[in-house]
Structure formats: structure tokens, C-alpha cells
Amino acid sequence: MTNHSLDAGRTRALLDALVETTVALCSLSTRLSLTALLDRLGAFTRQMLGAEASAVMLLDPGSHYLYWETSSGGESTVRGLTLPVGQGIAGTVALTGEPCIVTDAAHDPRVAHNIDATTGFVTRSILCVPIRVRNTILGVIEALNKQSGPFTAGDQEILELIAAQAGIAIDNTRLYESLDERVRQRTEELAAANARLEQTLQNLRDTQTQLSQAEKMAALGSLVAGIAHEINTPLGAIGSNTDVFNRALRKLEATLGTPEAKNASAPLMAMLAELNENNREACQRVSGIVKNLRAFVRLDEGEWKFADLHEGIESTLTLTAHLARGRIDVVREYGELPQVECRPGPINQVVMNLLVNAFQAIEGRGTVWIRTRSDGDLVRLEVEDSGPGIMPEHLSKVFEAGFTTKRAGVGTGLGLAISQRIVEEHAGRLTIESEPGRGARFAVELPVRRRG
Ligand SMILES: Nc1ncnc2c1ncn2[C@@H]1O[C@H](COP(=O)(O)OP(=O)(O)OP(=O)(O)O)[C@@H](O)[C@H]1O
Numbered sequence: 001m002t003n004h005s006l007d008a009g010r011t012r013a014l015l016d017a018l019v020e021t022t023v024a025l026c027s028l029s030t031r032l033s034l035t036a037l038l039d040r041l042g043a044f045t046r047q048m049l050g051a052e053a054s055a056v057m058l059l060d061p062g063s064h065y066l067y068w069e070t071s072s073g074g075e076s077t078v079r080g081l082t083l084p085v086g087q088g089i090a091g092t093v094a095l096t097g098e099p100c101i102v103t104d105a106a107h108d109p110r111v112a113h114n115i116d117a118t119t120g121f122v123t124r125s126i127l128c129v130p131i132r133v134r135n136t137i138l139g140v141i142e143a144l145n146k147q148s149g150p151f152t153a154g155d156q157e158i159l160e161l162i163a164a165q166a167g168i169a170i171d172n173t174r175l176y177e178s179l180d181e182r183v184r185q186r187t188e189e190l191a192a193a194n195a196r197l198e199q200t201l202q203n204l205r206d207t208q209t210q211l212s213q214a215e216k217m218a219a220l221g222s223l224v225a226g227i228a229h230e231i232n233t234p235l236g237a238i239g240s241n242t243d244v245f246n247r248a249l250r251k252l253e254a255t256l257g258t259p260e261a262k263n264a265s266a267p268l269m270a271m272l273a274e275l276n277e278n279n280r281e282a283c284q285r286v287s288g289i290v291k292n293l294r295a296f297v298r299l300d301e302g303e304w305k306f307a308d309l310h311e312g313i314e315s316t317l318t319l320t321a322h323l324a325r326g327r328i329d330v331v332r333e334y335g336e337l338p339q340v341e342c343r344p345g346p347i348n349q350v351v352m353n354l355l356v357n358a359f360q361a362i363e364g365r366g367t368v369w370i371r372t373r374s375d376g377d378l379v380r381l382e383v384e385d386s387g388p389g390i391m392p393e394h395l396s397k398v399f400e401a402g403f404t405t406k407r408a409g410v411g412t413g414l415g416l417a418i419s420q421r422i423v424e425e426h427a428g429r430l431t432i433e434s435e436p437g438r439g440a441r442f443a444v445e446l447p448v449r450r451r452g
């Protein structure tokens, strides 16, 4: 029987294989499944044509050479081998697009014998057809060493059918791959654009926070300056009145003639004197608070200057005393500090926030330690409290603007975010150490001299 016309059995097998590969083609999406499919087509080629070996060779992107995509049947490995287009049988088929049958490979000058010399395979006969898709040659498919005589025109027809299937498979995979690549590129571009947007958004948020804080401080500053002025005038009047009152009381006492009258009015006089003394002390306290308020806001001290940090801490303590009074011991462990070049207003704001946080963290009785020390060209200020500490999962968040665990109306979650910004603006560091149940320790490190 010849292969010129297919007998019923072979036709059936060929059709079955075509249906099978067509089904496989539909689910083809990766290079791995392409190799598996081409292997299957190779095995089928050998079986249908009674060939010893088969191979699928593809053209490189520049169409300069062929490389082996799969091969089967030969003992040797062809991985990594290439064949220039135009050379040997496969190279010629890839160039011309014409199928080729070689019946006596050993004596055929068109055969590239060097491949056999490299692989150790002995090629006796070859059937080679091009793999085409839409008139473009993608590579070739080869059947080698037909066991029962020479390859025929019928074998060629079968191999061309198989080559058509292989062509669609290769084409599909490449389409998927380029699609994948485009999707990957697009995803990367989108991710980059997204990152840029997030950065812009973050910058905007930061700017907004800074602006609103600056506005708040400016508004608070002028409010405080106004109130301080308003309070100072009547306070001055009350203060000098207590002196007048005191003198008047002494004179009144002197005018009382009889010892009886003196005795009778003595308790009244003592009470008036005591009330007057109370008033005088109250005046002094109010005037101290006003002085501290002005020192704290110090709009005039937005400028860089050398300042005494202890002074700032003390005035901040006076302002926050009502939060600690009667329940929190404030322990000062001050070291020797040089004058620090800073913007005193904002630095006081940092101290204020750390102290308020510490006082607010302690429920009931507790202790707050304020430590200072100088360390080379740095100064270090620590505020530690005996409160409940900070949960580990909150540690990285406390510096985020808007993060608060306090109820509405108590915290805005801006204090630490702003403090950190201020400290960074001073080329310093604001750090935190805390374990739940063991309090929290915030440390501010500032360079003694302005940097940058
Ligand atoms: N000493 C501390 N002990 C325990 N938790 C603290 C301490 N200091 C800060 N925190 C936690 O960090 C959060 C953020 O603090 P931050 O000062 O930024 O905002 P806030 O105090 O909540 O509000 P604001 O300062 O705007 O009034 C607090 O809500 C609290 O959960």
C-alpha cells in the first residue's frame, strides 16, 4: 500500500487527531501548553508517517536562523542548536516555503550534515514542510527516517495538515503572550500613575494640615494676644487697688479711737486684710498665666533664635497645670542644657502636645517624668508617663495626621503629626517607645545649632 491515498484507518486517525488538537488549541494560552501540544503533534507525526523522529523548528524574530522548539524520537538532544536560514533542508524550506522530501540524506548535498555530527543522530530520509500562518512562515516541521521506505506525496499532505495545526497553535500562543505583555505593561503604567496620584494626594493632605494648623495658630495667637491685652488693663487696676485698699484699711484702723471700738472691729479688719491678700495673690497668678500664654504663643518668636528649653517647658507646664493638678506628679529631671537655636513657638507647641498627651493618657493618679540632657551637638527632651501605653499595632500610626483614639471633641489626631513635622523642620527626631501597660516615652532630639 502506498501513502498517495489515505486508507480508511489512517483517515480516521488523522481526523481524530485533528479534532483533538483543535480542542486543545481552544484552551491554549501558555508556552508550556504550546510545547505539550507540539510534542503531541510530533508524536502523532511519527505515528502517522511511521517516522523515527520529528521536530518543530521555529524562526527567530529577525528570521535569521531556525531553533528547535520541540523534537522527539531521536536519542540525542538538539536543545540550543540553531540552523541559519537558507542552510540545510529545514533552512531552505524556511526560506522558500516549499516542502521538501529527501530520500537519501547521506548523499544529498542539500543536507546539513554538521547537525548529525553534533547530535550523533543518523538522518537517512527527511520530509520537511513549512509552518505558515496568514502567508507568513513561522518555521518548519520535519519527519525523519521513515521506517517503511521513502516519504511520499501522501505523507507530505498529512504533514502539511499537521503543520497547519502547529501554525495556529504557535500563532495563538504568541498572541496571548503579546497580549499578556501589553496587559503587564499597562498594569505597570497604571500602578505608577496610581503611586504618583497617591503621593500628590498625600502632599495635598500634608499641605492642608500644615495650612490649617498655621491658620489655627495664627488665629489662636492673635486671640491670645488680644485677650492678654484686655486682661492686663483691668488686672493692673485690681492689682494697684489692693495696695490702696491695704493702706486705707490701716488708716481706718488708726482712726478707731477707743480700745473697745478697736476690739469690736478687729475680726472684721482681719477678714478684710485676708481677703485683700487673697485678691493680691489671685492677681499675681492671673498675671503669671497671661505672661505664660504670651510666652507660649510668642508670635514674635516664630523666628529662629537661641532659646532656653527649660523656660519653654515651664511655661507649658503652667498652662497645662489644670490637667495634672491633684492627680499627677510631675517629676523634673533636668540636665544642663545649652541655649538651643530653634523656633521657640513651634517647639513649645511640641512640648505642649507631648505633655497634654501624657496627662490625658493617665486615668486617675500617675506620674509624668520630664527629662532633659545634652549629648554632644544634640539636646534630648523626654516626656514619659505611667499611663496605659500604646498598643503595638498603633505605634506606627500615632504620627499619622488624623489618627486618634480619643473621643470626638477631645482629640483631633493632629498633635503628633504636627509635632513630628516641627521637629523634622529643626533637623531633629521625634521617637517613641511604649509597651501596653508600661507607659509611653516620647523623645525629642534637636541639634543645638540650626542645620541646613
Ligand atoms: N502618652 C501617650 N500614651 C498613650 N497613647 C498616646 C500617647 N500619646 C499619644 N498617644 C496615642 O496617639 C494618638 C495620636 O496622638 P496625637 O497627639 O497625634 O492626637 P490626639 O492627642 O488624639 O489629638 P490632638 O493632639 O489633636 O488633640 C492618641 O489618640 C493616642 O491614641
Ligand SMILES: [Mg+2]
Binding pocket: 353, 356, 357, 411, 414, 415, 416
Ligand atoms: Mg495630642
